[in-house]
Amino acid sequence: MKYSVDRFESDKAVLINELGESVVIDIAILPNPLNEGDLLEFENGEYKLLKEETVDKRKELHNRIKRIFK
């Protein structure tokens, strides 16, 4: 399952999964460093940072936003 980092609240991270559901996870078990919007994959009991997918996804959505907004 893949997750997007929605935000940080103190020592916790709120992640959104591919179904649009939110889960709250302790930051300590997540990759470090980590930023809002980073994409993660949960595999073999740990969260792995998907750097290239994150960049690609941001670019794709940013381009869509630029087309929509005045």
Place this chain on the structure above:
Amino acid sequence: MKLKFKKPIWVLSVLFVALVLYCVNNPLFIDKIYSKLGLNNTVVDGKLNVFFIDTEQSDATLLTDGKYSVLIDGGDVDKGDEVVAFIKSKGIKKLDLVILSHAHADHMGGLPDVFSSFEIEKFMMPELPEDLVPTSKTFESLIDAIETNNITAEYAVKGNTFTLGDIGFEFFTPVEKFDDLNNSSAVVRVSYGNNSFLFCGDAETSVEKEILNDKVFLSSSVLKVGHHGSNTSNSEDFLYAVSPMYAVICVGEDNSYGHPSSKVIERLEKLGTKIYRTDQNGTITFVCDGKKISVTTEK
């Protein structure tokens, strides 16, 4: 003869200057002056209802005067149906404006359902640089809904002011530079005659400081407390500048973030502000007529 009068005049001058300095730095005094000058004294015809919808640990506020209806934030990812049901319960079929303070799931999560359920005249949110664009399914769903429903989308811009009938909007942010989504928050003051509501999104103290430095008129009747009452927002100076009669904290019962901060509660109590919280009061409703405000709560 001259020597007898010199000292008293000097003392009076110093006292006068001190009094003027005290008055111009006192936001409550400035509020009274604005009222006396009629600057906020727009005559309104009707009543504005402002509903701080209980969506637990998230924000969703509906404003309607019967002619225009506005939604500020749409609640969390699992709250879309509830927000839609609430808006429908007020007989509303069209939203003239939807404002997203910032693109965190607990503010935008319910908006895809809202966009699919109502006619939306305009959507506004802060412009984001590419490196802060969210990558979540929630944000993607929001973009999908805007495109599918052909909704007019505009960026919220600092300094932008406009009216919808008798409802006035003034944006104090977004600030020019921010490195996270909380600090991208659009802070907007909504006015209706002499009544006003300040919505702070999740803007943190660094943004509050910038707003204070801009010396804008912040005093408001009601404050939607920033970031669910967190101490990362709601500095003493900012709260003093707003000096609200009422504060609303949108927060979930027994949330795992420790919201609201007891320090923020203390600062508001020190100002004599009456505090309402969605975890304790449920949905909180304000009705104002341009002069007076009344409050009712669900619990």
